[in-house]
Amino acid sequence: MRIVVDFDLCESNAVCMQIAPDLFEVRDDDFLYILNETPGEADRSRVQECVQRCPKQAISIADD
Amino acid sequence: MTAAPSAVTIVGASLAGLNAAEALRREGFDGPVTLIGAEDHPPYDRPPLSKQVLAGDWEPDRAALTDAEELAADGIEARLGVRAAALDLAARELTLDGGETVAFDSLVIATGARCRTLAGTEELAGVHVLRSLDDCLALRADLEAAPQRVVVVGAGFIGAEVAATARGRGLEVTLVEALPTPLGRVLGDEMGRVCAEVHRDHGVDLRTGVGVDAVEGGDRVQRVRLSDGSSVDADVVVVGIGVICNTEWLEGSGLSIDDGVVCDATCLAAEGVVAAGDVARWPNELFGETMRVEHWDNAAQQGAHAARRLLDPAVGPFTPVPWFWSDQYDRKIQLAGRVRPDDEVRVVAGSVEERRFAAIYGRAGRITGVLGFNRPRHVMRYRAMIEQRASFQEALAANF
Numbered sequence: 001m002r003i004v005v006d007f008d009l010c011e012s013n014a015v016c017m018q019i020a021p022d023l024f025e026v027r028d029d030d031f032l033y034i035l036n037e038t039p040g041e042a043d044r045s046r047v048q049e050c051v052q053r054c055p056k057q058a059i060s061i062a063d064d
Numbered sequence: 065m066t067a068a069p070s071a072v073t074i075v076g077a078s079l080a081g082l083n084a085a086e087a088l089r090r091e092g093f094d095g096p097v098t099l100i101g102a103e104d105h106p107p108y109d110r111p112p113l114s115k116q117v118l119a120g121d122w123e124p125d126r127a128a129l130t131d132a133e134e135l136a137a138d139g140i141e142a143r144l145g146v147r148a149a150a151l152d153l154a155a156r157e158l159t160l161d162g163g164e165t166v167a168f169d170s171l172v173i174a175t176g177a178r179c180r181t182l183a184g185t186e187e188l189a190g191v192h193v194l195r196s197l198d199d200c201l202a203l204r205a206d207l208e209a210a211p212q213r214v215v216v217v218g219a220g221f222i223g224a225e226v227a228a229t230a231r232g233r234g235l236e237v238t239l240v241e242a243l244p245t246p247l248g249r250v251l252g253d254e255m256g257r258v259c260a261e262v263h264r265d266h267g268v269d270l271r272t273g274v275g276v277d278a279v280e281g282g283d284r285v286q287r288v289r290l291s292d293g294s295s296v297d298a299d300v301v302v303v304g305i306g307v308i309c310n311t312e313w314l315e316g317s318g319l320s321i322d323d324g325v326v327c328d329a330t331c332l333a334a335e336g337v338v339a340a341g342d343v344a345r346w347p348n349e350l351f352g353e354t355m356r357v358e359h360w361d362n363a364a365q366q367g368a369h370a371a372r373r374l375l376d377p378a379v380g381p382f383t384p385v386p387w388f389w390s391d392q393y394d395r396k397i398q399l400a401g402r403v404r405p406d407d408e409v410r411v412v413a414g415s416v417e418e419r420r421f422a423a424i425y426g427r428a429g430r431i432t433g434v435l436g437f438n439r440p441r442h443v444m445r446y447r448a449m450i451e452q453r454a455s456f457q458e459a460l461a462a463n464f
Contacts, residue, residue, distance in 0.1 A: 011389075011391070011396070012396070012440050013389055013396075013398070013440055014440035014441055014443065014444040015361075015444070017440075017441065017444050018444040018445075018447060018448055025441075026440050026441045026444070027441065028441070030396075030438060030440065052364075052368075053361070053364065053365070055111070055360060055361065055389070
């Protein structure tokens with residue numbers, strides 16, 4: 001599982017950071033950073049919650 | 065009716081309704097799902113309507129949340145351009161505009177709200193509200209016609225965003241607010257004053273503590289007369305003075321209506337009937353308070369929660385920390401929690417002067433909310449503390 005963020009859509013609302021602070025971080029420069037692009041399967045449901053709750057639909061999961 | 069639903073009918077095809085439909089499928093429900101929407105458009109996202117689409121940066125199709133193919137692929141039958149006119153709970157039947165009746169098994173009510181208007185302006189060209197995609201495109205066309213002055217009535221979040229977008233188009237804007245401080249009843253006077261200053265920083269002619277006595281013109285609006293005796297010439301007027309819940313169709317249905325559809329803590333309004341989004345009023349046990357929330361995030365989360373509740377009576381109460389964002393000029397304003405204007409307010413990061421700060425709200429020893437200006441990281445950290453019912457002292461001592 002690989003986390004994909006469309007940074008053209010991302011508005012740094014930081015919803016993903018609240019759900020999974022170990023995977024996503026909005027830093028003081030107001031940009032989103034992915035802390036771990038390839039989390040394990042155990043994290044899938046949390047990442048799916050991030051996908052669903054992102055106000056800009058900027059997050060997706062690639063299974064490649 | 066405690067059995068699992070055999071079919072689900074969703075009335076209201078915006079964010080809450082669509083999220084309900086998608087959640088049903090995500091949870092494995094494989095019965096028929098019907099989505100009934102009053103507008104002709106497939107479900108679309110409203111936040112860009114006061115920003116990117118209104119600014120002309122996006123074409124309207126970028127605001128689409130889904131399309132006919134995706135809905136069909138999920139097995140969601142969309143009936144668009146059809147308004148529900150009445151509900152008969154005992155007969156488990158809906159009546160649509162035009163008289164057609166539709167039997168239902170389980171029901172999601174997500175009919176949202178509509179804008180309040182200024183009485184007497186209905187026939188006057190150039191006077192707008194902003195809620196739907198059609199509203200947005202009509203207003204956009206008027207802004208593209210290079211008006212001399214735009215008057216925005218109401219400096220709430222919609223009015224503020226429209227003012228910001230119109231300034232971004234280089235238009236002269238007068239923003240009229242009846243309260244002495246914009247958003248004073250939401251954020252308190254101190255933070256409301258910051259919002260006022262942001263508008264003035266960007267060249268908006270902000271008039272506070274004045275109401276609108278009349279909107280005048282012939283076929284088209286020409287001026288707005290204010291309660292202080294002044295008047296402002298205007299080619300375009302945008303009215304953002306709040307909303308009214310779309311519950312008229314539920315009168316006499318047996319559901320309890322009180323500025324929204326009254327639900328229990330799980331979003332259940334009656335056996336096999338749930339409500340979600342702007343139209344739902346429910347007791348949020350996290351705050352010990354009955355609320356109705358008009359935010360994007362709430363519509364999405366409550367739609368999904370209500371759908372899960374239909375499928376599984378064991379699904380518990382809906383206890384979110386309300387949260388929203390508003391993009392104005394180059395500022396991202398976010399508010400999380402349930403604040404009152406007389407809560408104690410402390411700036412905990414940055415400064416008001418640089419317009420980049422986080423402020424937390426407290427009442428009765430507990431953190432009740434967080435307001436951020438370009439501080440999304442802080443807002444989400446404090447939002448988590450609100451969710452954990454942290455004390456105001458703990459929140460003040462936190463260092464994010």
